[in-house]
Amino acid sequence: MDVNRSPLPSKVEAFFLGMAGLACFVAIWVAVSISGLVPRQFLPTPWEVALRTFNLLWEPFAGASLPVHLARSFERFASGFTLAAAVGVPLGLLMGWFRWLDDMITPVFDGLRFISPIAWVPFAALWFGTGLGGPILIIFSGAFPPCLINAYRGARFVDRTYIEAAQMLGTGNLRTIVQVLLPASFPAIVAGLRIGAGLGWQSLVGAELIVASAGVGYMMVQGQSNISTRTVMAGMIAIGVVGLVIDVALRQLEAFVRRRRGLR
Amino acid sequence: MHISRRLAIGTATIVTLLVLWPVLTLVTGTIDTGRFPSPIQFWQSLRQIVTVGYADGTLWQHAIQSLKLVVMGFVVAVSFGIPLGLLMGWSRRAEAFINPVFLLIRPIPPLAWIPLAILWLGLGDAAKIMVIFFAAFVPAVINTFTGIRMIEPHIIEAARMLGTGRSRLVMEVLVPGAAPMIFTGLRLSLQASWTTLVAAELVGAITGLGRVLNVAQTDIYPAMVLVGMIAVGVLGWATTRVLVSIELRLMPWLSVRA
Numbered sequence: 144m145d146v147n148r149s150p151l152p153s154k155v156e157a158f159f160l161g162m163a164g165l166a167c168f169v170a171i172w173v174a175v176s177i178s179g180l181v182p183r184q185f186l187p188t189p190w191e192v193a194l195r196t197f198n199l200l201w202e203p204f205a206g207a208s209l210p211v212h213l214a215r216s217f218e219r220f221a222s223g224f225t226l227a228a229a230v231g232v233p234l235g236l237l238m239g240w241f242r243w244l245d246d247m248i249t250p251v252f253d254g255l256r257f258i259s260p261i262a263w264v265p266f267a268a269l270w271f272g273t274g275l276g277g278p279i280l281i282i283f284s285g286a287f288p289p290c291l292i293n294a295y296r297g298a299r300f301v302d303r304t305y306i307e308a309a310q311m312l313g314t315g316n317l318r319t320i321v322q323v324l325l326p327a328s329f330p331a332i333v334a335g336l337r338i339g340a341g342l343g344w345q346s347l348v349g350a351e352l353i354v355a356s357a358g359v360g361y362m363m364v365q366g367q368s369n370i371s372t373r374t375v376m377a378g379m380i381a382i383g384v385v386g387l388v389i390d391v392a393l394r395q396l397e398a399f400v401r402r403r404r405g406l407r
Numbered sequence: 408m409h410i411s412r413r414l415a416i417g418t419a420t421i422v423t424l425l426v427l428w429p430v431l432t433l434v435t436g437t438i439d440t441g442r443f444p445s446p447i448q449f450w451q452s453l454r455q456i457v458t459v460g461y462a463d464g465t466l467w468q469h470a471i472q473s474l475k476l477v478v479m480g481f482v483v484a485v486s487f488g489i490p491l492g493l494l495m496g497w498s499r500r501a502e503a504f505i506n507p508v509f510l511l512i513r514p515i516p517p518l519a520w521i522p523l524a525i526l527w528l529g530l531g532d533a534a535k536i537m538v539i540f541f542a543a544f545v546p547a548v549i550n551t552f553t554g555i556r557m558i559e560p561h562i563i564e565a566a567r568m569l570g571t572g573r574s575r576l577v578m579e580v581l582v583p584g585a586a587p588m589i590f591t592g593l594r595l596s597l598q599a600s601w602t603t604l605v606a607a608e609l610v611g612a613i614t615g616l617g618r619v620l621n622v623a624q625t626d627i628y629p630a631m632v633l634v635g636m637i638a639v640g641v642l643g644w645a646t647t648r649v650l651v652s653i654e655l656r657l658m659p660w661l662s663v664r665a
Contacts, residue, residue, distance in 0.1 A: 160504045161503050161504065161507040162507075164506070166507055168508045171544075240430075243416060246413045247417065248420075250417040251424065255640070256598075257598075257640040257642075257647065258639055259605045262640075264609060265620050269442060270442055285497075288598075289595075308536075316462065334553075338546075343515065345517060345518045345519070349602075352521055352522065353609045366611060367522035367523075367525055372523070375522045375526060376523070378465070378522075380515075382515060386514040388518060
């Protein structure tokens with residue numbers, strides 16, 4: 144496929160281009176920070192943020208050190224996301240195959256889907272508290288729609304010829320879903336899981352910003368009210384790194400799936 | 408034929424749920440009205456916020472404020488995101504240059520920008536637009552990029568072989584080819600915009616639907632929470648409808664559902 148696009152830069156060239164891009168970004172940041180265009184307190188230099196992040200690894204802030212806050216957040220994330228994927232993907236596939244189920248669930252789902260996950264925070268707090276149950280509901284409502292939509296769209300846009308071939312050979316409903324729709328829409332599903340994981344993780348952070356007594360989000364709110372931009376940025380980095388680890392893991396899965404399919 | 412069947416099943420489901428709601432809350436008492444309001448409580452709260460107002464404003468004022476911010480943030484984000492996605496999808500060099508910075512910023516969830524936005528810009532509109540920008544930008548870029556990369560190579564080969572120039576190739580092959588993915592991205596962007604706005608308003612705002620939710624939560628007022636959620640949902644739905652009708656007009660060959 145590469146041949147058809149603009150010339151593919153060599154590995155070395157791509158590496159230097161990337162480095163140049165990063166250098167530009169950091170240079171602008173440092174320039175703005177050092178020149179005093181923005182007060183240092185509100186835009187610390189990259190190394191000040193790095194130092195703060197490093198210190199937070201041991202030094203407790205808002206009741207715990209950074210790794211402890213992260214562990215609390217991740218535990219909630221893992222439970223909510225697993226639940227969302229376990230319900231969303233099968234439901235999406237079923238809806239892509241059975242028209243009546245699609246007709247039944249779509250209106251309800253459409254109604255609920257437009258309520259942003261964060262809007263569930265008040266009910267989540269009221270129903271399940273702010274410990275584990277409430278946040279799980281919020282992560283679920285964030286991660287569920289992409290899981291479902293991608294599985295559904297994947298199943299609906301499967302090449303008709305596969306389905307026709309399967310049906311001609313007398314394949315039943317369940318086998319068609321598991322052996323035709325599921326594999327054919329797998330790239331879409333994994334992409335959905337990736338988006339879902341991202342949204343779930345960010346919904347969690349949002350929930351922690353609003354109601355929590357621990358977790359990275361809570362640490363950042365405390366940093367904000369102490370006008371410690373460094374702490375806020377350290378929190379952003381920590382959230383970003385964990386999010387990235389989750390994303391890379393799912394990206395590996397996606398690449399693996401595509402390779403097995405012979406798609407690039 | 409199919410439309411009517413679809414409508415019938417959908418209506419039946421909704422009607423069933425609407426009948427179950429008063430039965431479970433008022434008649435059997437299976438659902439505790441201290442946790443989830445009955446239709447009567449819901450109606451009273453709705454009347455209260457429409458006529459008297461709640462959390463320093465009527466429903467109309469809160470809704471307009473939220474809608475205004477979402478539209479502004481979304482439009483700004485998309486008008487940067489789609490061109491960037493096109494550029495990165497087409498030019499391997501541009502991808503190599505931009506991607507590391509993008510990768511650096513992208514993992515930070517939009518909601519994580521809220522404390523920083525408040526530190527920098529306070530609790531006003533500007534902070535919210537900044538946060539919405541970060542939320543809506545990423546899906547627009549990623550989906551446009553993926554859309555370009557997913558175009559079948561022989562379509563591009565064919566266009567090239569026929570001597571299509573660069574600008575025509577972009578406008579007549581790449582953009583239409585990537586359009587379904589781009590619109591998927593736009594819908595995600597729009598949804599992300601609402602999510603972030605509500606979160607930002609929950610954290611701190613003077614008016615807006617998030618503020619309604621926040622005050623209702625503090626007052627332990629489930630009926631008003633439900634009113635706020637439904638208002639957010641209705642606005643999210645309405646904006647998506649607008650987007651879908653644009654999508655269908657531009658790509659009549661796809662029968663996409665909202």
